[in-house]
Amino acid sequence: MVEHSIAEDSVSVRNIQRALWGEDGGSDRKSGSEALHLAVKLGVALPLTQRDDRAAEHMYTDENVHRFDGLDRFDWETGSGTGPRRSAAAYRQVGDPRYETPEALQRRLALLRAPSIVRACRQFWDTLRLDEDGTMHRGQYMEVHRLLTAALAPEMDEAEWREAAEEDYTDDQRGHTSINLARSIMSIFEVADLWTDSVEEWQYVCFINKLYRRVTKPRVSRKSLWSQAAAAAAVHGANGGVARVAGTKLGGGRGSGSQGASVL
Numbered sequence: 001m002v003e004h005s006i007a008e009d010s011v012s013v014r015n016i017q018r019a020l021w022g023e024d025g026g027s028d029r030k031s032g033s034e035a036l037h038l039a040v041k042l043g044v045a046l047p048l049t050q051r052d053d054r055a056a057e058h059m060y061t062d063e064n065v066h067r068f069d070g071l072d073r074f075d076w077e078t079g080s081g082t083g084p085r086r087s088a089a090a091y092r093q094v095g096d097p098r099y100e101t102p103e104a105l106q107r108r109l110a111l112l113r114a115p116s117i118v119r120a121c122r123q124f125w126d127t128l129r130l131d132e133d134g135t136m137h138r139g140q141y142m143e144v145h146r147l148l149t150a151a152l153a154p155e156m157d158e159a160e161w162r163e164a165a166e167e168d169y170t171d172d173q174r175g176h177t178s179i180n181l182a183r184s185i186m187s188i189f190e191v192a193d194l195w196t197d198s199v200e201e202w203q204y205v206c207f208i209n210k211l212y213r214r215v216t217k218p219r220v221s222r223k224s225l226w227s228q229a230a231a232a233a234a235v236h237g238a239n240g241g242v243a244r245v246a247g248t249k250l251g252g253g254r255g256s257g258s259q260g261a262s263v264l
Contacts (some may be wrong), residue, residue: 014044032171033190034100035108040174046182047115055126058216065090065150065214072210074152075197099199107199112189114201120208121188125181127216141169146190147215 027223038044068077098104103106111117128140145165149156156164172179179187188208 018236033193035112035192036186038105038110039109039186041107044109044112046118046185047113049115049118049122049185051132051215052119052123052126054217055123055212056129057219058123058127059219060127060147061217062147062150062215063217065147066154067214072213074195074210075160091094096197104199108193109243111193111199111201111204112186114204117189117192117201117204117208118185120205120212121192121210122181123177123208124188125184132181135180137182138169140174141179144215145169148211149213151214152191152195 034079064072066074067080103114124144125136128136128144130136146161147170149161149164168187170181172183174183174186176183189204191211192208196204198204219225
């Protein structure tokens with residue numbers, strides 16, 4: 001489980017102001033998510049999470065990165081919300097001073113401690129089937145980063161992506177020599193914090209889940225499972241036999257099998 005420990009007053013508006021500008025008012029801003037930079041500086045830890053077994057049954061793929069239809073479209077792909085349709089490049093370059101005030105940053109820091117958001121972020125780790133005390137090796141990080149970039153910023157060329165990936169890999173280690181579960185969760189949260197035009201918990205969760213679906217797929221498709229089930233039913237149904245296929249129990253008809261298979 002992810003360790004949880006934080007003093008509530010460490011994310012007070014006053015402490016955020018000190019972390020942002022220092023006692024003398026000098027700026028200490030860095031690139032990336034200001035909220036995550038502050039979280040690391042103020043020692044914000046994450047809430048407890050359990051391994052997501054459903055995520056472990058998924059794999060990374062580029063098959064869905066350009067899925068522009070249905071519920072998995074991003075706001076800049078649909079033109080939803082306010083304003084006209086925007087490109088991904090324009091969207092990620094737009095800043096909003098409303099989200100940079102100490103009060104707004106306090107709200108964004110609180111989102112990093114929201115269990116629903118942390119669970120959504122953890123999906124990316126569990127899909128790699130890594131242990132809680134394990135580390136993500138560089139090759140795994142680069143593959144996930146490549147897919148996230150393809151989904152969010154498809155206009156980036158190979159050279160631009162490699163430069164960004166190397167920089168992000170260093171940043172996401174947060175001063176350590178590897179990326180563990182907590183730092184992996186922080187890296188996904190940072191993506192959501194930079195790309196979500198809101199400070200609402202449900203919108204962060206929605207964005208993270210949408211991004212997850214764009215870069216993964218089930219290791220065994222539903223179609224494949226049902227094909228196996230149908231084949232098993234055809235073999236065992238005639239004599240009323242029972243077959244277990246991929247964890248699904250299928251039984252034949254009452255004795256003769258003439259009524260077909262039923263899921264029990």
